Amino acid sequence: MNMVVSHWSANVAILAVCLVIAAVHLAGVRGMAADSRPAGAPAPAGPVREVIAFDAGLVVVLLATVSPVAYWSKEFIWVRSLQDLLLAVVAPPLIVLGAPWLPLRRGLGQLRRGLSFWRHGRAPAAAADAAGPDLAGASVVESSAVGAAANRSARGWLSWPVAVTAAFTVAWCGWHIPVLYDAALRHPLVFAAEVVSYLGVGTAFWLQLIGSRPLTPQFPPLQRVMLIAATVVTSTILGMVLGFGANVIYPAYRGGGHHHLLTVVADQQVAGAILWVLVLPSYIIAGVALLVRWLNEEESEAIALGFDRLLRPPKSAWPTRTGLR
Numbered sequence: 001m002n003m004v005v006s007h008w009s010a011n012v013a014i015l016a017v018c019l020v021i022a023a024v025h026l027a028g029v030r031g032m033a034a035d036s037r038p039a040g041a042p043a044p045a046g047p048v049r050e051v052i053a054f055d056a057g058l059v060v061v062l063l064a065t066v067s068p069v070a071y072w073s074k075e076f077i078w079v080r081s082l083q084d085l086l087l088a089v090v091a092p093p094l095i096v097l098g099a100p101w102l103p104l105r106r107g108l109g110q111l112r113r114g115l116s117f118w119r120h121g122r123a124p125a126a127a128a129d130a131a132g133p134d135l136a137g138a139s140v141v142e143s144s145a146v147g148a149a150a151n152r153s154a155r156g157w158l159s160w161p162v163a164v165t166a167a168f169t170v171a172w173c174g175w176h177i178p179v180l181y182d183a184a185l186r187h188p189l190v191f192a193a194e195v196v197s198y199l200g201v202g203t204a205f206w207l208q209l210i211g212s213r214p215l216t217p218q219f220p221p222l223q224r225v226m227l228i229a230a231t232v233v234t235s236t237i238l239g240m241v242l243g244f245g246a247n248v249i250y251p252a253y254r255g256g257g258h259h260h261l262l263t264v265v266a267d268q269q270v271a272g273a274i275l276w277v278l279v280l281p282s283y284i285i286a287g288v289a290l291l292v293r294w295l296n297e298e299e300s301e302a303i304a305l306g307f308d309r310l311l312r313p314p315k316s317a318w319p320t321r322t323g324l325r
Helices: 012-036 045-065 068-072 077-097 101-119 124-131 135-158 161-174 178-186 188-207 221-243 264-277 280-311
Strands: none
Touching: 012 045, 012 101, 045 068, 045 077, 045 188, 068 077, 077 161, 077 188, 077 264, 077 280, 161 188, 161 221, 178 188, 221 264, 221 280
């Protein structure tokens, strides 16, 4: 129990970044909601669910970096594997489900306008009054234009799902190479690069699998299931290498608390089992959802084809003759 309630880290940089992102996102959500609904109307359920999902993703990042998971990941490889799963497999899909792209852009725009008003000695409220009643309508138009621009800018790299999947696989396996794995343990900057790459490439990979307003995946559902299958195979191989290895792969973890609980080799084997098994739930959920969507689309096409055949006028089997009276 002491491992859970103690060793929380007050990492100011990580806490500040997460708080700033959450505040900017919330400001953007409130601004977009105020522009798109009548005064006094309740907030739609969709954006509320998206806010919850995005904030849950930030909480997972904090659990991986400032909770006892971060402390004990420096002592045990199996805890390090849990940390990697949180950063690369759990947090990215929550962030993608949160669809924070338009709210973050809107919130950053509000922040820039606020700083500009403050520098020029004018309050935002006064500027809004001077803008007149067309400000809300202009904001709605601006939000629509921002959404279209974001979709166009992302269309280029979203059209390369295989390349993004390969990049995620390289990052996932690359950070488990002993040299990089031990360097991330010893050097904070290397660990920061690992966290950023897990979150960045992981988010890009999940954007290929599930929709995230206003971005849409390029591959149809069945091909996205194949991307998941390729990633699962890679994670399985990595877990098998650690799980069945008989030698110490990560020498930086020699010593420490292992002589009290388990050997380094046993620690690696537990870590391999974690990477082998616990990586599956997120991918299974996404894969099942994509298969259901594919079956629904196939059924809809079959029904539409059946109706088309029923509504099509039948052709006579008898030959027609022209010129007869």
